[in-house]
Amino acid sequence: MSDLATVLDLRGLHAEALxxxxxxxxxxxxxxxxxxxxxxxxxxGILLHTGRLEDSVRFYLEALGLARQAGDQEAVDQIHLGLQEVKKRDQERKEKEEAAQK
Incomplete structure (x- = not known):
């Protein structure tokens, strides 16, 4: 199910993927x-792609804790990359808002 959701997400079908x-x-x-x-x-990641940054962070942090408990360093690394992408998109959103206010 999760793999299919990932494929749907990559195809832009975010609601179905979610x-x-x-x-x-x-x-x-x-x-x-x-x-x-x-x-x-x-x-x-799917929540990130739909623009739901706060929800995305919440699930990334939950996943991070479980990945650390499981000793899954590859997942930990991927989660950190996801969190960096959230930060980047949040910064871009803030910059757009500031530009729109000017």
């Missing part, structure tokens, strides 16, 4: 899936 990854996250939480941090990171 619905699918949300279902995958819910199922992983109820089952206590060991790779829950990966699913949460995927959800955070």
């Amino acid at each position: 619905a699918l990854v949300r279902r995958a996250v819910d199922l992983s939480r109820s089952a206590g899936h060991p790779d829950q941090h990966v699913l949460l990171g995927n959800m955070a």
Whole structure:
């Protein structure tokens, strides 16, 4: 489900991707899936692509904690990249707002 959501997200079908990854996250939480941090990171990325930066950060941080607990350094690195992208997009948004006010 999460992989399909990622493909949908890459194709610009963000709403469909978000619905699918949300279902995958819910199922992983109820089952206590060991790779829950990966699913949460995927959800955070999709939220980032929809412009929901605050929600994205929340899920990235949750994923980060679980990735560290799991000892998954590759996921930790990917989550940090996602958080950097959130910061970049937030800065770009602020600059656009400032320019529009001038």
